[in-house]
Amino acid sequence: MFYHGLIGTFRVSRGNFSNSVVRNSLERSVCLEVVQLVKQSPNKPITAAIGDGANDVAMIQEAHVGLGIMGKEGRQAVRCSDFAFGQFRFVRRVLLVHGHWYYLRISTLVLYFFYKNIVFITPQLFFNFLSAFSTQAIYDTAYLSMYNVLFTSLPILIYGLFEQNYSDVKLLECPHLYKEIANNVLMSWCSFLKWIAFGVWHTTVIFYIPYFLMMINEAILLDSTPIDQWMFGSIIYHCVVTIVNLKLWFHSRYWSAVFIISIVLSIVGFIGLASIYAIIPGTMYWVYFHAISSPTFWLLSVLAIAVCLVPDTTITVLTPHILSALYRTKVWIGKCRTETTEL
Known part of the structure; x- marks a missing residue:
């Protein structure tokens, strides 16, 4: 012993x-x-x-x-x-393929839940400063209940089941790809803060673009009526649901038909349920119909989506090229040092 x-x-x-x-x-x-x-x-x-x-x-x-x-x-x-x-022999596939996929899925799922709730709740914080901390909610109670249950749950569920950043054949042929997820890199503080930063950026854009537009001219609707509190909250909620789902779409590397349908169904389903809810007498009666009937509402939505997601898309597209350039530079420096040593 x-x-x-x-x-x-x-x-x-x-x-x-x-x-x-x-x-x-x-x-x-x-x-x-x-x-x-x-x-x-x-x-x-x-x-x-x-x-x-x-x-x-x-x-x-x-x-x-x-x-x-x-x-x-x-x-x-x-x-x-x-x-x-x-x-x-089954261990190799479990580690290199399924281990790689499931770590990617579960890490993104955890970070995405932080992100989407930051985007959803932070407008309420901003609204508190404008309402003198009156405890008035910016969203209707039904919207609060349905956000995590209906409008943002299905896409991340499909993502967590089917996401693949590489095919199984490539992962088996290139075992070094496992290093991309080694040392818990996808759940590091850097990854966490990156998702938080995206969430803060998105929620700031979603809140302040409609707010500043409303400050310039409150009568932006089709019939020139001013925007009230519930209309303002409906516009923000519409942008939140749309951007949060599109963010996951752009982040995914495996655009299966089921995943795309889940994204479209979540956004279209929200519009449909919000329209049905607007028929019921109450605080939100006819509010959403009033909003979607205005071209300004759709222009505002497109502007908010573009300002939010263009930086994300740019970073996603440029990052592989930057990393590739850094790798080539590192290899070139290594060759130069080797040649210098030989001389």
């Missing part, structure tokens, strides 16, 4: 130079010790243990992720594992 402990400590001390530890025909306690030593190393890595027999149970349970293979020694390892496989 002491001998194996020294070997494990030596391997861990060189952990900066290796990403895996392979062992063969060791005792159960030694397997457990190896995983514990790796977990306790200074870098605090996320560990995964793969085994196919009863001798591997302790190791599988100790690791952060346990993978069990159904082998000749029985199913003890499978029963104690987090994920089970019929054959070892």
Whole structure:
């Protein structure tokens, strides 16, 4: 045991130079010790243990992720594992393809929920400053209830089920693509702050473009009647639902028919339900009909969408080219240094 402990400590001390530890025909306690030593190393890595027999149970349970293979020694390892496989060759596809896809999907889903609620709620904060903090809501209560349940839920659900930034064939042929998601890069503070920045930018544009236009001339509707509080809130809500769904559309790299239909259905569904709700007597009676009957409303919507999404689209398009240019520059500098050293 002491001998194996020294070997494990030596391997861990060189952990900066290796990403895996392979062992063969060791005792159960030694397997457990190896995983514990790796977990306790200074870098605090996320560990995964793969085994196919009863001798591997302790190791599988100790690791952060346990993978069990159904082998000749029985199913003890499978029963104690987090994920089970019929054959070892399936692990490659699970890690390189499904692991890549699902990490992309779940990380985007989490960040998108922060983003879309920032875009939705922040106009209320801006409105509080204009209303002298009177606690008056900018949205109708029905709109508040239906935002996350109906108008923005279906596209992100489809995204979380079917999104693919690369095809399965390419991910299997190019294992180095896994490095793009290594070290939890998509859930880093940089990614989080980027989504928050987009949310703040979008909500600022959505609120202040109608506001400044209303300050210039309140009578912008078709019949020249001034905009009231509920009309102002309806315009903002319409822009929020449209931009939040289009943002996810432009962010996605896999435009399947189901995904596109979910985006269109969410936006068109909102317009339809808002129109039906406008028929019911109450605070919103005929408000939305009054808004959509004005060409100014549609011009305002297009302007807000363009100002919001053009920077996003520009960054999305230019980023791969910038990264490619930086990579080529790095390679060129490396070649120059090599040639200089040889001289």
